[in-house]
Amino acid sequence: MSPLPHVVSRRSVVAGTGALVLSFALSRHAFAQQPQEPQNVGEEPRKPIPQPGSLKSAPRLDAWIRVDADGRVTVFTGKAELGQGIKTALLQIAAEQLDVPVGALTLVTADTARTANEGYTAGSHSMQDSGTAILHASAQVRALLVAAAAQRLGVPAEQLRTGDGRISAPDGRSLGYGEVVTAEMLQADAAPQSPLKDPARRTVMGRPVRRVDIPAKVTGGEAYVQDMRLDGMVHGRIVRPPSPGARLRDVDAAAVERLPGVLEVVRNGSFLGVVAEREWPCIQAMRRLAALAQWEGHSDFPDAATIDQTVLKLPSQNTDILNTQHMGTPQGRRFEASFTRPYQMHGSIGPSCAIAHATAEGLTVWTHSQGVYPLRGALAEMLQLAPDKIRCVHVEGSGCYGHNGADDVAADAALLALAVPNRPVRVQWMREDEHRYEPYGPAMVAKLSAVLDQGRIVDWTHDVWSNTHSTRPGAAGNLLAALYLQRPFMPPPPVPLPQPEGGGDRNAIPLYKLPRGRVTHHFIPDMPLRVSALRSLGAYVNVFAIETFMDELAAAAGIDPVTFRLNHLEDSRGRDVITTAAEKFGWSRPRDKRPGTGRGFGFARYKNLGAYTAVALDVTVDRDSGAVRVTRVVAAVDSGDAVNPDGIRNQIEGAILQSTSWTLYEAVGFDRETITSRSWADYPILRFDGVPDPVEVHILDRPGQPFLGTGESGQGPTGAAIANAVADATGVRLRDLPLNRERVRTALGPAPAARAG
Amino acid sequence: MRFLKVLFVLVLCGGLLFGGFLVYAHHAPIETAAPPAADTFDAATIARGAELAAMGNCNSCHTVEGGPALAGGRALETPFGTIHGSNITPDADTGIGRWSKAAFSRAMREGVDRDGNHLYPAFPYDHFTKLSDEDVDALYAYVMTRTPVRAPTPENDLVFPLGFRPLLAGWKLLFFRPGRFAPDNVARDETNHGAYLVEALAHCGACHTPRNTLGAEERSAHFAGGTSDGWIAPALDHKNPAPVPWTQESLARYLRSGFDRHHGAASGPMIEVARNLSRVPEQDVAAMARYVASVMGEPAPERAEKGRALVATLESGRTPVQTTGSSAPGGSAVPDPIYAGACGGCHDAERGAIDALPLSLATAARLESPQNLLHAVLEGVHPRNPKAAALMPSFDGALTDEQIARLADYVRTEIAGEPAWRDVAGTLAKIRKGAASGSGESTK
Amino acid sequence: MITLTVNGRSHEVDADPATPLLYVLRDDLGLHAAKYGCGFGQCGACTVMVDGRAVFSCVTPIAALPGRQIKTVEGLGTIEDPGPMQRGFIEAQAAQCGYCIPGMMMRAQALLEQNPAASEQDIRDHLALNLCRCGTHMRILDAVKRAAALMRSARGPDAGTTVATDGAAR
Known part of the structure; x- marks a missing residue:
């Protein structure tokens, strides 16, 4: 039996309510066994401070901060820089609380030999987990240093001042941090309370500090794992099958091994790769090997045109994540709507890359994986090595936006490296590998219904059908290569990610105050295509559905959509974000409504736990071609304590533009046997000709409040705002993503343009 | 004295003739009409009008790339100068908002605008005259329900004396044959339907039939190949040069999707045609393909066999090189390094990761001139959907003109196995001159 | 060789x-x-x-x-002494992951060397050949406009009469 991800039906748990308890129990059990998407399930941050973040799992102070005798201060994080600017923000926190300049700090990021296990850098968790841990650890380390200095100088701690890595007494004497630190001082666990600096006295946090990684990136520095060139390094490439379900029948490896510069053809079952001294000859050898390889069999994909029907028909495990429908019977008019999203890809600009080096001591892997520890575990299982024989070091890669090919290419590199010991092997996927073999964001369907009575929603139901949103490693069976080995590994059974963060059901529970409702997650274990975490998981679809449905209801009630939202929202921070976005956009200003133009609004609090984001935007719709262009965007965001406002702005701008691309253009193409999106020609994304004129982001800073995850918060509100604007422009509601030219043109039809007054 | 008399008579006769000509050339204006209300037309008529407009490629001349639909302004380079597609949105002042159905029909059928001016035959009324009343009505319903756009059409820039429109009456007298489409009673209905769409509406002959010195299609050389926008529009008759003969199926696929794996991607002016045809019913395109295939006729056995052999090599996964020279498959000899590095990564079946056409199958390499190949190298091949990546990037700037010329020569002789083109460099220089005068591609 | x-x-x-x-x-x-x-x-x-x-x-x-x-990009300046295009990108903080940025910089550089007064529309048209997945487009536009301004001020009022000292404009 094939171990491929599409053949999973035999693992499916019987559908129906009877299976609910079982699946719930199973999922809890599974979480204890292997790390899953939200490593640190966020808690509702009701108390402003303290929030220990990752100190929960790694309480020792020296897991986060080390001070050397020469005064050098090193900050450690188990999180990774993904282009979201986390390095800079974490350094700002440490610099602020330690009173050391940012430039004097060294930051070590995710490395199984050096940093704490913080799981994955995912789910907009870095600031909440690592940021919070570093905030508290830094403040406590400073206090310990000051206390030690107080003793040495014979001056009460309250009279000492810190700055620039030194502690000064009122009489002018001073000590450097290196002079007072002792070997044991930081080996202590963090205390429950931290002497945090008064937000009013901050000089680094809350300031738009320039990103520490940008100068190297714009001057040709060795900025990415793709750029690393180790001594003696050689190059590897993998021959992927023509269809994910194909098996290698035969290949004339010797013909390729004879080519000049080729070191090794590696074949293990249907896993086929080649190692060569230089990169271009390696690619040529891989092409030759691909031409010689004979494959048999293929995947049996469903029809792409009716994937939404397939999603609804697959067996599902159904869980009510909210049910208050026992209360009363709703009176009023009922509305229903159904929303779909196709498979969409991460589409990193730089194909995934890793370098692996096998020596007698063990295996070192340089990787842009989002989780170095879980990757280590998966590699250990696949290679049958003890985890402590493997070191995974995070090095930046191209932006990933979730679980892309990063872990898979690390497995590829490891397999090749074991075949050529003592030579570091660099493997980079080809563009077509990345397009065809990354795990996609799953196809989803959401069906909503609501009862409206006198302008208010009195009943609400939301059913969402989805695959899992995490097949991240932890287990060997989550690594692409492992599925093709002579002795293949099985992907572990997928489990739903639990609420409150959720997976396919992320953000399915509206933040709005609704008297009565039911929200059901229909979790589908069978995966027709290999899928995993894509930025914001199910929140993109659920927010898209909720927020466009809110507009439909507002229109039915004859109420302005922004007012309608405010009428149903009690959360004061949410209200602030909505009113700020509306005001800055000029929502209530009278407007000249020209045909083919429209405006839309979208709002959500990410996971109902993270940042609040509201987006208002204008579009133009060209009836003839069906082309939609977003012309102006105004967003407001509340990320709690905004450590680096410019970093937040950068993330939100990026979320808006990426979501615009998802919403207007993107769908993975496949036929019944294989993936047909093989390059950017088959998977169009946003280009400069589709970019809005201005994008404004307004930040509602909340100094001293907990950090709220931000990186993924803009995806859903943007998608909804676009669909709402298209409806405003054309009078036609589009509920199937993407709102591409063909869909818009077909939906509008050639009937005369509405001559709106 | 006598000489003066003769001259006087000649001038008088000339004047009378000219006057008579003007009378002949004269057409009365048709009364303006109030722009029809949106509910004048039923939805089904508008919908069919949209399909007909797509098949008729109205936007190829009447829409600026990226500009408002049918608002005109697109410059058309002809041997006689530059003509601008007019604004045919229902804008009352700058478009055709005040045109009655009769005025619209006269323009389509007779090439005379509402004011009574003759229209240049760049507007293919020599084809549209064959349209049925029903289809003209549907087209009228479609254009009159578009978003009106205020956009004055730029002045044409024609060589003297062609700016004088009454002269067109003479052109019409010589070349224009008004009249409805006459079905071939012997042919099957589908072929007739296709013939009607191709000849009356899609006006394929406007590019694929050669034109005489006065710019009229040569009746005797129907579909023998012509030019468009500096590109060669290959022959669609039995002389069609495609290495793998076209079939009804491959034509239909190509016309509707802009791509066929044995013929490659639509490029140049054909891109827009295919984009338009992607929006019309499959059976209409199938009928068009059936008709065009019938004009091409069955390929000669020898040609068919060659085509089959090329396809077989391609399907076997090897590089189908039909060669007299050094680039034999199997890699014993070294192919041209510029070809290998710039083209081979996509176009060689063995190394290609995407469906680029092996150049041994490329029609562009078999034409009498390197024009199309050079255009593709200089401008790239643009996407079917404007938001997608180019199917082929431009190599302008990456390669020098000398390198491009050598590359074209290599593809022609070594890969297509055809005798060398004469004066590739000269053709390239001519294309560049055209680009410099404004008809070329922008960097977009 | x-x-x-x-x-x-x-x-x-x-x-x-x-x-x-x-x-x-x-x-x-x-x-x-x-x-x-x-x-x-x-x-x-x-x-x-x-x-x-x-x-x-x-x-x-x-x-x-x-x-x-x-x-x-290495020819535009160094991390110690970045050229105007690089300074434009640093000042505009125009990167998220930054992988596409060197390509963006070089296409923009070619445009500005050819047309120092390129309009925003010119910049958009040229950069449409380059993809960014993080959605940094607005900042990239800002960065290129800043770079153009830096090049203009480096060139001074009598542009074209002397060799520019920044090594980028010529």
Whole structure:
């Protein structure tokens, strides 16, 4: 039996309510066994401070901060820089609380030999987990240093001042941090309370500090794992099958091994790769090997045109994540709507890359994986090595936006490296590998219904059908290569990610105050295509559905959509974000409504736990071609304590533009046997000709409040705002993503343009 | 004295003739009409009008790339100068908002605008005259329900004396044959339907039939190949040069999707045609393909066999090189390094990761001139959907003109196995001159 | 052996003449700025300048390049002394992951060298050949506009009469 991800039906748990308890129990059990998407399930941050973040799992102070005798201060994080600017923000926190300049700090990021296990850098968790841990650890380390200095100088701690890595007494004497630190001082666990600096006295946090990684990136520095060139390094490439379900029948490896510069053809079952001294000859050898390889069999994909029907028909495990429908019977008019999203890809600009080096001591892997520890575990299982024989070091890669090919290419590199010991092997996927073999964001369907009575929603139901949103490693069976080995590994059974963060059901529970409702997650274990975490998981679809449905209801009630939202929202921070976005956009200003133009609004609090984001935007719709262009965007965001406002702005701008691309253009193409999106020609994304004129982001800073995850918060509100604007422009509601030219043109039809007054 | 008399008579006769000509050339204006209300037309008529407009490629001349639909302004380079597609949105002042159905029909059928001016035959009324009343009505319903756009059409820039429109009456007298489409009673209905769409509406002959010195299609050389926008529009008759003969199926696929794996991607002016045809019913395109295939006729056995052999090599996964020279498959000899590095990564079946056409199958390499190949190298091949990546990037700037010329020569002789083109460099220089005068591609 | 002139320096390269420039820059010359993105000339991550024009180095074989002037991001300035294009990107904080940025910079550089007064629309039109996935487009536009301003001020009022000192505008 094939171990491929599409053949999973035999693992499916019987559908129906009877299976609910079982699946719930199973999922809890599974979480204890292997790390899953939200490593640190966020808690509702009701108390402003303290929030220990990752100190929960790694309480020792020296897991986060080390001070050397020469005064050098090193900050450690188990999180990774993904282009979201986390390095800079974490350094700002440490610099602020330690009173050391940012430039004097060294930051070590995710490395199984050096940093704490913080799981994955995912789910907009870095600031909440690592940021919070570093905030508290830094403040406590400073206090310990000051206390030690107080003793040495014979001056009460309250009279000492810190700055620039030194502690000064009122009489002018001073000590450097290196002079007072002792070997044991930081080996202590963090205390429950931290002497945090008064937000009013901050000089680094809350300031738009320039990103520490940008100068190297714009001057040709060795900025990415793709750029690393180790001594003696050689190059590897993998021959992927023509269809994910194909098996290698035969290949004339010797013909390729004879080519000049080729070191090794590696074949293990249907896993086929080649190692060569230089990169271009390696690619040529891989092409030759691909031409010689004979494959048999293929995947049996469903029809792409009716994937939404397939999603609804697959067996599902159904869980009510909210049910208050026992209360009363709703009176009023009922509305229903159904929303779909196709498979969409991460589409990193730089194909995934890793370098692996096998020596007698063990295996070192340089990787842009989002989780170095879980990757280590998966590699250990696949290679049958003890985890402590493997070191995974995070090095930046191209932006990933979730679980892309990063872990898979690390497995590829490891397999090749074991075949050529003592030579570091660099493997980079080809563009077509990345397009065809990354795990996609799953196809989803959401069906909503609501009862409206006198302008208010009195009943609400939301059913969402989805695959899992995490097949991240932890287990060997989550690594692409492992599925093709002579002795293949099985992907572990997928489990739903639990609420409150959720997976396919992320953000399915509206933040709005609704008297009565039911929200059901229909979790589908069978995966027709290999899928995993894509930025914001199910929140993109659920927010898209909720927020466009809110507009439909507002229109039915004859109420302005922004007012309608405010009428149903009690959360004061949410209200602030909505009113700020509306005001800055000029929502209530009278407007000249020209045909083919429209405006839309979208709002959500990410996971109902993270940042609040509201987006208002204008579009133009060209009836003839069906082309939609977003012309102006105004967003407001509340990320709690905004450590680096410019970093937040950068993330939100990026979320808006990426979501615009998802919403207007993107769908993975496949036929019944294989993936047909093989390059950017088959998977169009946003280009400069589709970019809005201005994008404004307004930040509602909340100094001293907990950090709220931000990186993924803009995806859903943007998608909804676009669909709402298209409806405003054309009078036609589009509920199937993407709102591409063909869909818009077909939906509008050639009937005369509405001559709106 | 006598000489003066003769001259006087000649001038008088000339004047009378000219006057008579003007009378002949004269057409009365048709009364303006109030722009029809949106509910004048039923939805089904508008919908069919949209399909007909797509098949008729109205936007190829009447829409600026990226500009408002049918608002005109697109410059058309002809041997006689530059003509601008007019604004045919229902804008009352700058478009055709005040045109009655009769005025619209006269323009389509007779090439005379509402004011009574003759229209240049760049507007293919020599084809549209064959349209049925029903289809003209549907087209009228479609254009009159578009978003009106205020956009004055730029002045044409024609060589003297062609700016004088009454002269067109003479052109019409010589070349224009008004009249409805006459079905071939012997042919099957589908072929007739296709013939009607191709000849009356899609006006394929406007590019694929050669034109005489006065710019009229040569009746005797129907579909023998012509030019468009500096590109060669290959022959669609039995002389069609495609290495793998076209079939009804491959034509239909190509016309509707802009791509066929044995013929490659639509490029140049054909891109827009295919984009338009992607929006019309499959059976209409199938009928068009059936008709065009019938004009091409069955390929000669020898040609068919060659085509089959090329396809077989391609399907076997090897590089189908039909060669007299050094680039034999199997890699014993070294192919041209510029070809290998710039083209081979996509176009060689063995190394290609995407469906680029092996150049041994490329029609562009078999034409009498390197024009199309050079255009593709200089401008790239643009996407079917404007938001997608180019199917082929431009190599302008990456390669020098000398390198491009050598590359074209290599593809022609070594890969297509055809005798060398004469004066590739000269053709390239001519294309560049055209680009410099404004008809070329922008960097977009 | 093929001789390539990169950023004004001449290099002897021992590689198959069909090798795309990208691999020679990265693997043989140690110049990392140009990135592999697609290998088809679709994304622009590999963009460099050849004789003042922006080209896709992933599909430009070195056989085409002897005697021609190749310029990469490394030729625009250094981390210690960044050139105007690089300063524009730093000031605008125009990167998220930054992988596409060197290609964006080189295409923008080619535009501004040809047309120092390029409009925003010109910049958008040119950069439409390059893809960014993080959605940094607004900042990239801002960065290029800043770079254009820096180049103009570096060139001074009597532009064109003397050799520019910043090494970028010529």
